[in-house]
Amino acid sequence: MKHSLIALALITFAPLSALAQSKPADDITAQAEQIFRGSFREDNPSYWMQRLDQDETMRLCSQFKDHPPTKVRQKIEKAEMASIRYPVDGKLIGDWKEGEKLAAVGTGGHIGFIQPDPPGRVRGGNCYACHQLAEKEVAYGTIGPSLQHFGKLRGNTEQIIKYTYDKIYNSNAFNACTNMPRFGLHNWLTPEQITHIVAFLVDPESPVNKD
Numbered sequence: 001m002k003h004s005l006i007a008l009a010l011i012t013f014a015p016l017s018a019l020a021q022s023k024p025a026d027d028i029t030a031q032a033e034q035i036f037r038g039s040f041r042e043d044n045p046s047y048w049m050q051r052l053d054q055d056e057t058m059r060l061c062s063q064f065k066d067h068p069p070t071k072v073r074q075k076i077e078k079a080e081m082a083s084i085r086y087p088v089d090g091k092l093i094g095d096w097k098e099g100e101k102l103a104a105v106g107t108g109g110h111i112g113f114i115q116p117d118p119p120g121r122v123r124g125g126n127c128y129a130c131h132q133l134a135e136k137e138v139a140y141g142t143i144g145p146s147l148q149h150f151g152k153l154r155g156n157t158e159q160i161i162k163y164t165y166d167k168i169y170n171s172n173a174f175n176a177c178t179n180m181p182r183f184g185l186h187n188w189l190t191p192e193q194i195t196h197i198v199a200f201l202v203d204p205e206s207p208v209n210k211d
C-alpha cells in the first residue's frame with residue numbers, strides 16, 4: 001500500500017517536476033546562441049564574426065518573432081527611415097542597363113571572399129534570389145513578390161522613384177521585420193548603384209516593363 005502510494009505520487013508529480021526543470025525562454029535563446037557561435041572558429045576574420053552580431057532591429061525582431069507590437073514596429077521603422085542616405089547630386093534614378101547587371105549579381109561580399117572587395121568587383125543586389133523581374137530571366141526565387149512590370153503598374157512619378165530608392169536602401173523602414181536585406185545601410189549597394197536598380201524597376205524602356 002505504502003509503495004503504491006509512493007508510485008502514485010511519483011506519477012502524479014512527475015510532469016510537474018519536469019515542468020520545473022524546463023528552462024525559461026531566455027536560457028534556451030542563450031544556449032542556441034552559444035551553439036551557433038561555437039560553430040565559428042575564434043580566429044575567423046573579424047568581418048565574418050561581426051555578421052553574427054544582431055543590431056537593435058534584428059534583436060527586437062527576434063524577440064517578437066518578427067511580429068513586434070505596434071509601438072515597437074513604429075520605433076524600428078522610424079529609426080531605419082532615418083538611416084537612408086541619398087546620392088550627392090540628389091538624382092534618384094540612374095541607368096537601367098547598369099541596374100540590370102547589378103540586380104543579377106549575387107556573388108559579391110560572400111564569406112570567404114577577400115575583403116575589402118578588390119576594385120571593380122561589385123557586391124550586387126541578387127534581387128532574382130527573391131523576386132521575379134525581367135521576363136527573360138526564368139531563374140528566380142519567390143520569397144518576395146514578383147516585381148515584373150513594376151514601373152508599368154506603379155508609374156514613375158517622383159513619389160514612386162523615392163519609394164523604390166528608399167525600399168532598396170533600407171527595406172525595414174517600411175516593414176520592420178522584413179526578409180529583404182538593407183542594401184544601402186550595410187553598404188552592399190552604393191547610393192549610385194541603387195539609382196541604377198531604381199531605373200531598372202521603373203524605366204519604361206527596362207526589360208522589367210516590357211513583355
Ligand code: HEC
Nearest residue numbers: 125126127129130143144145167168175178179180181197
Ligand atoms: C532575401 C530576399 C530578398 C532579396 C534578396 C531582395 N528582396 Fe525585395 N523583397 C523581399 C520581400 C520578402 C519583400 C516583401 C516584404 C516587404 O515589402 O518587405 C520584398 C519587397 C520588395 C519591394 C516592394 C514591393 C512593393 O510591392 O512595393 C521592392 C521594390 C523590392 N523588394 C525590390 C528589391 C530589389 C530591387 C532587390 C535587389 C536589389 C531586392 N528586392 C532583393 C525579399 C527580398
